[in-house]
Amino acid sequence: MNQAVLPIQAGAMAGRSVVRLLRQPAAIVPSVIFPLFLLAVNAGGLDSATEIPGFPTDSYITFALGFTFIQAAIFSTMNAGQSLAQDIENGFFSRLALTPMRPSALLAGQLAGLVLLGQFQTLTYLAVGLVAGAHISAGVGGVLVLALLVSIISVGFGGIGLVMAIRTGSGEAVQGMFPLMFVVLFFSSMALPRDLIAQDWYRTLATINPVSYLIEAIRSLMITGWNPEALALGFGVAIALAVGSISAAAFSLKGRMLK
Template sequence: MTSDLARRALLRTLRQPANVVPVIFFPMLLVAINSAGLDAASELPGFPADSYLDFIIAVPFIQGGLFAMLNAGTDLATDIESGFLRRLALTPVRGTSLLLGQVAGVVALSLVAAVVYLTVGFIAGVTVAAGPAGVVALLVFAVAIGLMFSSIGAFVGLRSGSPQTVQGFFPLFFVLLFLSSANLPRDLMEQDWFATVAGLNPVSYLIEGIRSLVVTGWDPAALWPAIAILVVGTLVGGAAAAHAMRTNLVRT
C-alpha cells in the first residue's frame, strides 16, 4: 500500500508541471545568475573555492528541499479538502503508510532533481573534491534534505488542511536561505549582524556540509553538524506529521 501511495504521489507531482519545473529549473537558474554576478567573490582573500560555481552548487540542494516541502504539504492539504483522506479512513490503510507514501513520492523527485543539478554542474565545470564517493554522498544528502523538509511540509499541510496556508509558509522558509551562508562564507561577511544570523541559522550548516564535499573533501567539522540537523529535523518533523495524520484520521 505504501508503494502504491508513493507512486500516486510521484505521478501526481509529475502530471503538474508547476510542481516539477520549479524544483529542477528554478534552482539552476539562480545558480547561473549568482555565479555570473558574484564570480568576482572567488578572488577575495580566504575564499574557500577557486570557482564560485563550485561554492554555490550546494544551494540548489536546499532549494530543492524547500520545494519538496511545498509539494508534500500542498498535496496532503488538497487530499483533506477533496475528501480523499476521509475515504481512506474507511479502509484498512494506516496513517503512517499514507504519510510515508506521500513523502516517498516527493523525495524521489528530490533525488531526480539532485542528479540534474550535478549533471549540469559537471558540464559547467564543477569538480567534487570528495571524489566519486562524494557524489554518492551528495545524492544521499539530497534525499535526506528532501525527507526532512517534506516531513515539515506534511505537518503544516495536515495541521492546516489548507494548500494556501502551506504556500504561505514557503516564503518564510525561503528567507532562511537568504539569511545563511549561501552566497558568501560567514568569515567573509562584513556585516556583523548578518554573520551572527547566518551562524544561528541551521540552513547555513546544511549548505556548508554539502559544500564541503565539493570544495574541500571529507571535512568532519562541516559534515557532522549538517548530519545532526538532518536527523533531528527529520525526527521532529516526522513525529509532528505522524501525530497530525492520526488526528486527521480520527476526525474523519
Template sequence: MSSPLLTQVGALAQRSIMRTARQPASAIPPLIFPVALLLMNSGGLKASTELPGFPTDSFFAFALAVPFIQGALFSTMNAGTDLARDIQTGFFSRLSLTPVRGSALLAGQITGIVVLGIVQAVFYISVGLLLGVRFASGPAGIALLLVYAALVAVGFGALGSFLALRTGSGESIQGLFPVLFVFLFISSMNTPRDLIAVPWFHFLASINPVSYLIECVRSLIITGWDARALALGFSIAFVLAIVALIAASWALSRRMERT
C-alpha cells in the same frame, strides 16, 4: 484483510510521484528555478572569489550547494500542497475509511518526496559536472551527497506534511513558503560565514541551521572530506527529519480523529 504495509506504502508513493510528474508546475520549478538562480548569482557574484580567504576560484562551484537545499524547500511546498489537496477534496476522508494505515499514508507521501529529491540531486550534480565542476570528494562524495539529499528530503517532506495536516489548506502552505525561503537568504549561501563582515548578518547566518545544511554539501564539492561540516550537516538534517516526522505523525493522528 488489510494489505501489507509495504504494499500500501508503495502504492501511495507511486501515486505521489506520478501526481507530481503529471503536473509540470510542480515538477519543473524545483529543477529549473534553483539552477537559473545559481547561474545568475554565479555571473553577478564571481568577483567574490577575489576576496582573501575565499575557498575556491569558481563561484559556480561554491554556489552549487544552494540548489540542493532550495530544491528541498520546494519539496516542502509540494508535499504540503498535495496532501492539503487530498484533505480538501475528501480523498483523505475516504482513505481513512479503508484498511490503509495512517503510517502508510505518511510514509508513502514522504517516500514519493524522497524519490523526487534524489532526482533533483542527480539533476543538480549533472549540471555541475557538465559545466566543469569537479567534486573534491570524488565519486564516493557524490554517492554520499545522494544519501544526504534523501535525508534532507525526508525532513522537509515531513515538515510539509505536518503543515498540511495542521492547516488542511494548500493556500496556507503556499503562503508559508516565502517564510521558509527567508532562512535561505539569511544563510551562508553567497558568502562563507567567516567572510561576512556585517555583524548582525554574520550572527543570523551562524545560528541559522540552513547555513550548515548548505556547508555540508559545499564541503563535498570544493573541500573534500571535511569531518566537521559533514557531522554538522548530517546531524541537523537527521534532527530535522526526526522532529518533523514526530510532528507529522502527531498531526496525522489528530486529523484522523476528526475524520
C-alpha cells in the same frame, strides 16, 4: 493489525505518490528550473567574491552549487504539502480515514515522490554544474553521500509541508509558507562562508541558522573533499529535521484522523 500489512500499504501509497508526481510536470519543472536560474544569477553576479582573501575556491559556481540543493528542498516542502492538502480538499483523505490505512504508511507514501524528485534534482544540478565548470573534490563517493544527504533533507523539509497541510487542510496556506522559507534560506551562509561575512549581526544569524550547516556539508564535498566536521553537522541537522518534522506530521495526522 498484522505488521506485514504496513509495507504493502506504504508501497501502495508510494506508488500513487510517484505516479501523481510524474503526471504533474508543472510541479517538477519549477522546482528544477528556478534553482538553476538563481544559480546562474549568483554565479555571474558574485564571481568576483572568489578574489576575497580566504575564499575557499576559485570557482564560485562550485561554491554556489550547494545552495541550489537546499533551494530544491524548499520546493519539496511545497510539493508535499500541496499534494496532501489536495487530498484533504477533494475528500480522498476523509475516505482513506475510514479504511485500515495506517498513518505511518500514508506519510511514507507521501514522501516517496519527494525522494524520487530529490534524486532527479541531484543528478540534474550535478550535470549542469559540471558542464558549467564546477567540480566535486570528493569524487564518486562524494556523489553517493550527497544523494543520501539530499534524500534526508528532502524528507525533512517535506515533513514541514505535511504538517502545514494536515493542520490547515489548505493548499493556499502551504503556499504562504514559501516566502518565509526563503527568508530563512537567505539568512544563511548561502552567498559567503560564515567567517568572511563582514556584518556581525548577519554572521550571527548565519551561525545559528541550521540551514547554514546543510549548505556547508554539501559544499564541503565539492570544495574540500571529505570534511568530517562539516558532514557530521550537516547530517546531524538533516536527521534532526527529518525526525522532528515527521514526528510532528505523524502526531498531527493521528489527531486529524480521529476527528
